[in-house]
Amino acid sequence: MKYKQLFLLAALFLFFQFHPFLFGKTLFFGDNYSLMIPGKLFTVEWLESGVLPLWNPTIFSGIPWIGDINQSILYPTTAFFFLFSPAIALNITIVIHLFLAFFGMVLLVRRWQSDLPSMVVGGVLWMFSTHLMGSIHNLSIIQSLPWFPWIIWAGLEIGSRKRAILVFSFLVMLQLAGGYPQHVLLSIGTAVLFSAICFLRKGNYWQWLQQWLLAAAIVVGVSSVFWLPFVDVFVRSTRMLQTVEQAQVGSLHPVMLAKVFLVTMFDNPVAGFKWGPAWSGEQNVVFYVSWLGIIILGFVLTGFRRLPKLDMFLLLLSGVTIVLSLGLYLPFYAALQRMLPLLRIGRYPSMLLIITNISLILLIARNFSKITFSKKFFWLVFTTFVLLFMVVISLLLVVWLEPNGLWQWMNGLSGGRLVGSAFHTFERDTIILRTLLSQLLAVTVISCAGLVYFYKRRLFLAAICIGLDIVISTHGMFIFADNSVYSSRQQLRSSLTPTYVDNQGRARFLTRNSNMPYADFGSYWEALVVREPFSDSYVTQQELTEQAILQQLRDGLTPNWNMVVGVPVVHGYTTLLPQDYAAIWQVSDLPRINFIDTIESSNELLAQWAVGQYVVDTWFPLYGEQLPDEKFASIDNLDFYVIPGALDRFRYENDLPAKLSLRAETPNELVLTVVASDASHLIIADRYDKDWRATVNDSEVSIENYNGMRRIPLEQGQNRIRMWYEPKLFYFGLGISMLTAAFCTAYFFIVRKKLSSH
Template sequence: MRLHTSAFAARVRQCLARHGYTWILLAAATAIAYPTWLSPQPMSLDDLGQLNGPQRSLLAWFYQHGHLPLWNPFSFGGQPFLAAGQSGPLYLPNIVFLLLPIAPAMKVSYLFHELLAAFGMYAVLWHFTKRRLASFTGAITFVTCGFLLGHQIHTQMFDAFSWLPVCFWLVLRVLSRPTLTRVCALSAGFAMEVYAGHPQVTFFVCLLLGLYTALYWLWHRSRRAAAGVLHVVCGFVLGVGLSAAQWLPTLQLASYSDRAAANASFLLQGSLPFSGLAQLLSPFTAGGGYSGTPFSPEVFQALYGINVYWEFTCYAGVIGLTLATAVMVSEFRRHHAVRSFSILTGFTVLLALGANTLAYVLLVDLPGFDLFRIPARYIGLTDFLIAVLTGVAIGRLERYDSLRLRRWVARIALGYALICIVLRLFGPLRTAPAVAFDVPVSLLVLTAVVCLIPWRAGGLRLRRVTVRPAAVVLASLVTVDVVSQAAGLSTLVLAPTAPYVNEDPSVAFLNQALRSIPDNPYPFARALSLDQTPVSQDRTLSERIPVLNGEDSLVPAWYTANINVTWDDLTLLAQPDVQAILDNMDVAYVVTAPDDEEAADNFLYPNGWEVVYRSNEAWIWKNPDRLRASWVAPSVNHVTAHTADTTRLVSWTPNRQVWQVSGPAAGWFVLSQTYDPNWVATVTARGTGQGTSGRGASGQGTPETAPVRRVAGVLTAVRIPSGSTTIVLQYQPKAFRAGCWVTIAAIVLLCVWLGWAWLNKPMTKQGS
């Protein structure tokens, strides 16, 4: 044991001696590229402020109060929380949100994942090139790529995608020398990626690593390669087991969500247009950064047909793109990894173009692909591959100073410069700021010049190290280019205020009003936002205000069919019985924008709603009807027939409720909560009459399991006997329970394997 520890310490010292200064430079460059971590302003833009920040505030509240984050009672009238996954409830790095206030915790989390992505990519390039300059260049290219910059607004996507280089590096290690320890490391890395909480990115990671492994086997076809592939498969299988506590509940929720039968138009929404590829040449076509013109979403909309610019941003460095293209052309036949990366790059671009190519058939009809929207997100895999190929190209120039490769770089640089000129005259770049065109063209011309200079043969000899001037100059140009463009784009997520930090006065009003409604227990009395207001989406989760709105990816199909105020209120307002739906869902207050005359004139005023709060941001309307959180109905066909004063909430936690019901006759206990099949009810009848099973008297107070049904479209109902009854409702997702057992078994297996590998490791003396 002591020898093992000494050998490990020696390897660490050797690694620090070799890479320490380069790692410091990489960390510094990453910090410069993302200056948001130093800003006093909070991070808040679209989903970052309306979904991710508030959800992490709620996650911290769950753990601080000793609750498992299984059920979210504050959104959608009730919604699975852990199964939806976006808050990363089981993701270990999210512990930072328990230790720090939400705003600094968000920045610490982003900085951690930026460094994770950078150092993971450094390891990938070191595996291929064994050159520090090449590894540094590929790493900084990836961590500053357009996909990561744009998807800062999707915290869970940013976190999950940051694990891609780590998982890829672990796969490479297993393929090169399969050992039990490496298989276990791969499984743990993949499990962390799953727990980060974005199923689409998990699918991307599996797709890329699976295809690369298959191509690796195709190029090698040897017994050793087969052993490596088999060990990779074992690593992923074990990783699937380690992460079962997360993906099993998510898979169950997906089976009854509105994604279960998504149509082609939904799946292909957000396909990258061909014109969007112009961003690979120029990152500031719509302004921002060094362009001298403020970024404009309207200009972006005019250029690329969509205003969600974070989905389409795909710049990975124009010099890096040139180097990647050149190494694909020059090394395609010679280098199996380059061949694999070239094929995967073309494939991922086709997927990103989505509806604009025949790839839409895969996205719509192939299982797995047909669960996710916005094909443009596949461009993130393209960015990753460009970064790898950039590092490989620098590695080739650093090792051999390949004249063949330099000539190809010069040709392709001039070719891309010509394309920029054409796009400037006839394409998307014609309306771009002049600098957004001039800088890429200048960089491309400079790249060509650097590659055509007849540098001294063999390079320069400095302190027993051979320096290849072309590689150093090109790597420097790449670094300056991507770091400067990232520093100009990354600050787009900063805002003077954030919904999860600054409480709007309308939110404060609702917080007090909903908690003080007589005979209507919190958190069942709810608010509803019509269109965009301070309480729309998931903004109110930080204050734990129950609302009928929400902004999650996996929504039960019955919610979508009957209410669907996820992004708009059209479905709800189109229902013929809107008032009854709101009464049944215990909506005490409706929040509208001050100028929403259509909702006021067509729905609120005619139904007797009155304004109880006015501000420049929102109007709050009070429901004129008497509301109840629960009631007893005579049958499932008349569930809205409220029986007065028959129910009382005895105790409540997010995952468990106890209700006391008193009624002369049997019927249905109806709860103003969105139905979910994972709620389990037990009924204890303390009066006279028949038990829920109908087998005899239940006066002895024996708890009996009662079925939980969905009634009136979305409501939760439990069959009860006559007399005084106690109902215990518990949220017990079977998929989570099964997932926990699978995860525990996988952890035990992982520990056994690691222990076996440690005990059977050869004893080597330090320094030998």
């Protein structure tokens, strides 16, 4: 009965936060739109044809696909994109994983507190945590982060239940398959710490170590199919070249800790503003546990010396992770990066706040039904809330009725600094004040109600108030759009400009959108969340409603939407950019992480890489850019310019186009019949990779690295060529995973048989 109540409650909270999903709406911001959903559609397109795409030939002249773990190709949610439209599949994925997050934390809290209010508090604080709400715009994060408390729970079971190791290994494999390996490392590390604190109090260190070594072996084995090809691609990516400064991106600015009290303090996408440390720095979700949760934490701290060891551990873990998340703001962090290479390879030190958030949620949930407020303390806090309410409501009235007078008063109070500020204006400050005061009012009222219920020991209603607090506090993070903003493959093909497909696979494109600043998806997202009067954003209220410019970018095949319809481009957006390919186009000093450098249309390398046309979206200003002389076509808002001297994708050594009498191509295989007048070589203007193999007339030949492209020998006369991608570590990992799974299955049935016999 208790779990039915929990399910119903979680569903009601989800409806409150995401009810637009039921009315033809979806979320469209960030990596989901520009990377993840196009990737899913590309994958599903080929799976429907009976091909598991191991290679993606449509971006960066070809990159490994199965090794890009962020694409979560083998994760169960890929099936949703078979069955439903892209928007519906995305919505279902989000809802399912938020349910998983809720019940994962409920299960973890239940280990110590089995009362309904405590479990509700833990579940809602994690399900609507700023980390999960802020991660919804990246499919791989929302697919991996909810498993965090599940893995901690399973880790705590190791040593007490025989099947716990198998459950733990399966959960870690699922999290890794979800597509965000940093979370896997964090969750395993946290699970080991929790297990050590809880299990070692009972003694028998050697038994604990044996159990965890076995768990590690099974995890490594069963998930080999995911991590082996990923590591192979990762070590050859530009992530290995990033500087110390690049690795410090996402450090927590100390001032951002104000968001512990007000989630959208410095940035609110719905209101369209950023200010303070978020104006010129990285945004950060920090963490939020509700005002009533903060009061409970404060109460816990007052009795620090009397705390159970686990609570002391949670407080210590929270403190350490907050400090380390400051990253570049710590004087010793650079030295720490030199000592620990993992900190140099990874990015976003503030990712450690995930552990902070979980630790604080557990502290609140573990103590929620134990703590009681004295009458004196209750009236002190209640009076504070009432006074705050009165101040906030008064300020709100002034902001709405006499905003100019208030701003002038604030300017005088600051000694005229507002007028002289490069940022502050009357219009900007009015929007900020109205938004923050409105949120402050809502949180104050809910927290006041929660305080009363908590004092009167109506803990279930107090838990509901905590849920309402965090839902309302995070609601400003979401902008919804019509489901049609995600085009299906069929819809995109039907509206595809013929110029894109007339080359018959023998040429590539360079699109100005994504290649030049201010004309890509990233610039659109910035224009979306920072609107007038905070910037000269082109995202108007009409664009917020219709997303016409966004869909124009999509229909113009701004990378990576080109991969959905199989149109090859020389650039793109990816998680793991190959070092060798990035070096070919490198003109800047710093390593590129997700993109290659901007390519001028006059770059001579374009001709070598069979780039025949430069596609310019005329909606965006040129900012003085020089375009090629010859225009091939103008269709709607797209101009197609001819790249002078562009060579054929398949050509002889003398640069003449190869004579092809047959060509069949999938992501993993290329079959050609080429006629050669004499013994020579065929150049294929696709990116070279060590895992491609080839045969000519049924005899295997080596593929040479020809200036980053591929070159194979030809015999005089007709040449039957077959090239195929064979990622050895993927197949090796698949074999290890299957063997480990077979071992685990046998072990499971043996243990089950022994238990049943007893």
